[in-house]
Amino acid sequence: MKRFLALLLVVGLIAALAACSSGKKDEKAEKKEETKANEYTMSDNVKEGSVIDGVMTDIQRDDPILKRTTPSWLETCVLYEVNIRQYTEEGTFAAFEKHLDRLKETGINTLWLMPIHPISKTNRKGTLGSYYSVTDYKAVNPEFGTIEDFRHLMTAAHDKGFKVILDWVANHTGWDNAWITEHKDWYKTDNGKIVSPYNWTDTAQLNYNNFDMRAEMIKCMQYWVEEMGVDGFRCDHASGVPVTFWNAATYKLKSVNSEILMLAEAGGNAVLTQYAFDSCYNDALYGQSKSVKGGVAVSTIQQNMQPGDLYVEGSFPMNYLDNHDKNSYEGTIVENYGKTYEPLLALSFLTPGMPLIYTSNEEGYDHMIEFFEKDTVKWDDKPKYAPLMAALSKVKTENAALNATNRDFKVLTKDEDYLFSFSRSKGDNTVIYVANLYDKDLNDAAVDLGADSVKCVLHYDGTTLDTAETKMSNSDFAKKSYKPYEFYILTADAEK
Template sequence: MKVRNLFLFVLVSVLLASCNTEKKSQSPEEWSKNAVIYEVNVRQYTVEGTFNAFANRLPQLKELGVDVLWFMPIYPISQEGRKGTLGSYYAVKDYKGINPEFGKAEDFKALVKKAHEMGFKVILDWVANHTGRDNVWVKQHPDWFVKDSVGHILSPFDWTDVAKLDYKNPAMRAAMQDAMAYWVKEFDVDGFRCDVAGEVPTDFWNDTRAKLDKIKPVFMLAEADKAELAQKAFHADYNWPLLSTMNDIAKGKKQATDIDKVLAHHDSVYNPISFKMNFVTNHDENSWNGTEYERMGAGANAFVVLTYTYPGMPLIYTGQEIGLKKRLSFFEKDTVANWNNPAVFNFYKKLNELKHTQPALAVGKEKGQFIRYATTSPSVYIFERKVKGNAVLTVLNLSSQNQIVNFTKAKPSGEYTDYFQNMKTDASRLQGATLLPWQYKVYVSAKK
């Protein structure tokens, strides 16, 4: 009996190890296909504003159901030209250092390990276009920077706290790649979100992706809307066109039917297996342009549903999952004060479950077919994502007025389940239905 129990114990252990190895060995293309990304603002996340304090919040994020943790820059911040008291994360003083505000290197390494053990992926925000004004490279390698006619190092745009790097310099390129590789090798991060990626030469990104993949296959997200970056270097970039269209619809400047142009443009110029990151807010939008509630008003939740069911990977920014309605200060300590909002939390939890359980919502090679159902109302937006064995139907009234559903051409058919109400219904009932202002409906169905 004891021998038999020992045999079973060994067998189970081997099987579990096999499962863990298989999960760990998944490629970024595989683990990102139905993933949700979460942007971590360490400074504002907790009163302490540290890695260790954030690590204690990982169980809540696991319950929420996010998959990829994108950490805003964690590197030391330059003093020279610093904006505000604490400065911008994006004024990097040392690419291989840790911001002491957050803790020590050992703390971040432990955080990554814990996140991995819980099933999260971790990506770092990388600032390759510029450094802080007193970055260690400024004194050591002044020739690595772009200068004006009298030799002064230039700032990109009006960002006076940073210095623009010169990508004509091969030594600088090599040092940048070495710094990125450092975080993959030493901290086991799973990839990078690359700041203003479109301002850095595409050939640098192509070469960097190839070098990093030799260490470990990495996930690459570009802060850009630039098709050439998605040919070789990046899996995804920003869906600014969708965000802009949503903001304009909320303001009455555009109609729901204008969303059609967003996907049409992407499909006409992008690598077919690349995809967009869809979002209603992020650190820039929140701090500089306003919360989603400021910009989208009563339509905010309807637009969130769109970002989850429209082709792409949805993003949640720090505090979004509890209905944060304040702009977080960018250069000062400004903690998310109250994390207790079960109704909003459960709304996002339900959407994350939708993303995980519906193959039709995948991105990349396994993305579902997109079917648009036109109606007589320019404010009604209805579409279906479909793959063999699964379909997700989204119905949106993107206006502040009641709208009648009146299909003009093809229309959905068959039995579905109302995802939020958990009720069976037939798609034929949509014809002639009244949609309330900013109403959203999501239906799921098993399709043969």
């Protein structure tokens, strides 16, 4: 604190001298005035001039940007991960842009673009390399098009009502990144040689003890928010980077746009969600969802449907059944879920948090998409699961009970192994899920919905989807038979 007070005195002295001079400010005075304006507290191990951009050890608590806020648009976010390389035969921004209307009809409202940056050739894996081996954080992969093509995609997406977030790789760079030769001290080394993280030999590990590197990384992130209008970031291997960096990055980014989404590729983590991140991966629910195909009891599912202490108030899980890593290395949704996919997809939309759909999920694509090679998705004119996704998106966005930050969750089934029912409520609005998560018929199964009059807004009988709204009552579920994987989504409004 003494150092901070001394810094403020220096700032005042410099400002006074500058006022008495010819009116010209030197760069150091400008930097220190900026420090004063942001009121950061310096820790003893942080270089002067690095505080604004490189680290946040503490900030005055009356700073409005520091206060955790959740943008209202996140409450109804339906996230879709876009694999530009594999999405079309061309593998370009322009070619993907033609799919925006179809995705809009599917109910998607937020696009996560896998890394769009140039990919390093040195130590490249496969023919095309990994998106996560970044050569230049301020450029786009020429295979995808030009920066103007990207700008055109952003404009088109925003005009259609989409939010767009970028995949950001902060833990490491590719070996052709200019930082390798220009700033070797920005990387971790062993006996003078830059090292790779884990077995990711196509990448070089960054050194987060270097605050100049931190500052430049944040400036690169700011570029995409300020110049391109991106709406946030999915942050790769977020737990591999110090939380002090993410806090500083989020502070600077929210100074530009307070409405951004920050999604961490990490399991639920109270440290990450304290300030920097709105959402983390619901890895536990993913693992339990895969086990439903093997006949697991529903009690193990419900344990991972509430955020708990790992998420501070205002943050929430990202619920997924698939993503690029799982698809390429652990199997497709067809292999992992089979006929359980429909009720589990509905579960991911209704569970507290936000749902994720990965490229080709709407197709029901039974093919593990290559990671380092060209492997274009084979699209049908009418993707198999698009109608269900559209119906679920409608339920998600039209019912306040399903808001991402709403933690209300009540299990309605008692001592059942395979019939699962829960409700979520907010104000006058309640949404209820009732499902047979078993590959056999269930007969005379009972559920107390907790409401006399309900409206069925979505029904899947194991084969056919029905979205016609139908009035039902609690007595309809007193003793009921269910086909394998049959489920209902019901709504109820508080009686006046």
